[in-house]
Amino acid sequence: MKRKTRRLWLVITCVAALGTAAGLTLSAFSSNIQLFMTPSQLNAKPPPADRTVRLGGMVVAGSVKRDRKGDTPINRFDVTDGQSAVTVSFEGILPDLFREGQSVVAVGSMAPGGGFMASEVLAKHDETYMPKEVAEALQKSGKWDPKFGPPPNAASWNAMTQKQASASVQGK
Amino acid sequence: MSATPTLTERAGALFHRYANPGRFLRLGVKLQPWLTWPALILSVTGLVWGLFFSPADWQQGDSVRIMYVHVPCAWLASSGYFALAVCSVLSLVWRHPLADLAAVEIGPVGACVTATCLATGSLWGKPMWGTWWVWDARLTSVLVLFFLYLGHIALIRGFDDPQRGYRAAAILALAGAVDLPIIKFSVQWWNTLHQPDSITLRGAPTMSHAMLWPLLVCTLGFTLGFAAIVVARLRAGVMESRIRSLLSSPRRNGEADTSGAVGEYAA
Numbered sequence: 550m551k552r553k554t555r556r557l558w559l560v561i562t563c564v565a566a567l568g569t570a571a572g573l574t575l576s577a578f579s580s581n582i583q584l585f586m587t588p589s590q591l592n593a594k595p596p597p598a599d600r601t602v603r604l605g606g607m608v609v610a611g612s613v614k615r616d617r618k619g620d621t622p623i624n625r626f627d628v629t630d631g632q633s634a635v636t637v638s639f640e641g642i643l644p645d646l647f648r649e650g651q652s653v654v655a656v657g658s659m660a661p662g663g664g665f666m667a668s669e670v671l672a673k674h675d676e677t678y679m680p681k682e683v684a685e686a687l688q689k690s691g692k693w694d695p696k697f698g699p700p701p702n703a704a705s706w707n708a709m710t711q712k713q714a715s716a717s718v719q720g721k
Numbered sequence: 722m723s724a725t726p727t728l729t730e731r732a733g734a735l736f737h738r739y740a741n742p743g744r745f746l747r748l749g750v751k752l753q754p755w756l757t758w759p760a761l762i763l764s765v766t767g768l769v770w771g772l773f774f775s776p777a778d779w780q781q782g783d784s785v786r787i788m789y790v791h792v793p794c795a796w797l798a799s800s801g802y803f804a805l806a807v808c809s810v811l812s813l814v815w816r817h818p819l820a821d822l823a824a825v826e827i828g829p830v831g832a833c834v835t836a837t838c839l840a841t842g843s844l845w846g847k848p849m850w851g852t853w854w855v856w857d858a859r860l861t862s863v864l865v866l867f868f869l870y871l872g873h874i875a876l877i878r879g880f881d882d883p884q885r886g887y888r889a890a891a892i893l894a895l896a897g898a899v900d901l902p903i904i905k906f907s908v909q910w911w912n913t914l915h916q917p918d919s920i921t922l923r924g925a926p927t928m929s930h931a932m933l934w935p936l937l938v939c940t941l942g943f944t945l946g947f948a949a950i951v952v953a954r955l956r957a958g959v960m961e962s963r964i965r966s967l968l969s970s971p972r973r974n975g976e977a978d979t980s981g982a983v984g985e986y987a988a
Contacts, residue, residue: 553729553730553733553814553815554727554729556813556814557729557814560810560813560814560895563895564895564898567896567899568899571899571903575903575910579910579911582858582910582911583911583912584855584856584857584858584911584912584913584914585912587912605912643851644849644850644851645848645849646780646781646849646850646851648780654855654914669851669852670851671850671851671852671855671914672849672850672851673850673914673916674780674781674849674850674916675916675917675927676916676917676918676919676927676928677919677927677928678778678781678785678788678919678927678928678929678932679778679779679928679929679932680776680777680778680779680929680931680932681776681777681778681779682776683779683929684779684780685779702925703924703925703926703927703928704924704925706929707925707926707927707928707929707930707933708930709929710930710931711776711931
């Protein structure tokens with residue numbers, strides 16, 4: 550029976566050692582595991598123009614300018630992390646979820662004249678899920694403007710039913 | 722051997738209660754309907770509720786309904802692997818025969834739910850994010866989990882002597898368990914395209930209750946379904962191994978007799 554205790558300790562030791570090794574490796578490569586750079590990081594240390602990087606942040610309200618060159622739409626918008634902002638230009642169709650106040654990840658490189666030239670723009674949605682009626686009620690009540698970021702504390706709205714939400718919208 | 726049983730011994734005695742295949746089979750027969758029927762009823766209820774009667778999301782629209790399959794599969798992919806890791810400890814430390822058979826049966830079921838999780842995630846990502854796949858920490862760590870399942874399936878069946886296969890696969894499963902916390906915390910430790918968890922232990926779920934309830938019903942139904950499939954496969958596996966040992970046991974004098982008989986007959 551002593552063998553079993555020894556095997557148990559052997560398994561615990563091996564798993565702990567492996568876990569530590571994995572943890573150290575991951576923390577060493579942490580910056581490589583990040584999917585995107587923030588505008589602050591990009592502005593502080595601009596990568597060379599020939600290097601493809603991913604830039605992530607929130608689309609600044611009122612910064613989106615849509616244009617057309619023939620059939621291709623040309624978009625310009627600012628991306629911010631709250632401290633710093635970068636202007637992104639992108640030729641092509643933006644994903645459905647793209648809007649002011651939404652988080653996006655832009656793939657591209659720094660343009661020689663400043664700003665960020667994106668070859669691809671991905672929309673990143675947050676962890677909130679709510680019906681249309683509740684979103685409208687929150688906006689009507691003035692508690693939330695989607696253009697300026699995520700909704701208020703979930704406890705204040707997640708129990709609201711669609712009926713209650715529609716009623717509160719019509720009541721106002 | 723000491724007179725008073727140690728903790729490992731007592732734990733071993735508890736685990737070995739159900740190492741007896743006959744006892745497990747009797748329990749399994751009783752347990753099976755209590756897993757299968759609630760699983761079917763809850764899964765169908767949850768899916769119909771989620772797919773037809775729950776509200777659409779304010780910005781994702783009806784695409785959000787993929788969640789009612791994706792989230793339960795993602796949960797089961799990790800929990801299934803956790804179960805595999807527990808079986809591996811039981812196998813390596815206590816040499817529990819039922820844990821070996823359970824590990825054989827959990828592998829393919831876990832691989833299937835992980836594949837479903839990846840496929841539904843990809844289908845969801847294309848219309849919402851604008852891409853089928855991105856190499857962010859969450860997606861990549863789940864893909865690694867899928868390959869761990871495939872490796873386990875291949876390894877546990879890859880030896881002529883099943884005991885060697887059980888041992889090697891148990892070591893792989895335990896080493897791979899390092900991936901589980903990485904999957905769980907990937908969306909907090911690093912920035913990813915995948916959003917953070919909506920349902921957490923601390924804090925209110927950032928999901929309307931009208932969507933949360935069908936999701937929880939689906940998750941419970943899928944989980945019971947996973948358990949039902951594993952128990953059914955395990956019962957079949959226990960019966961199979963019984964038949965095998967019966968056929969290859971030294972008591973199989975019948976063979977000698979038969980061959981003898983055949984020989985005599987031929988002569």
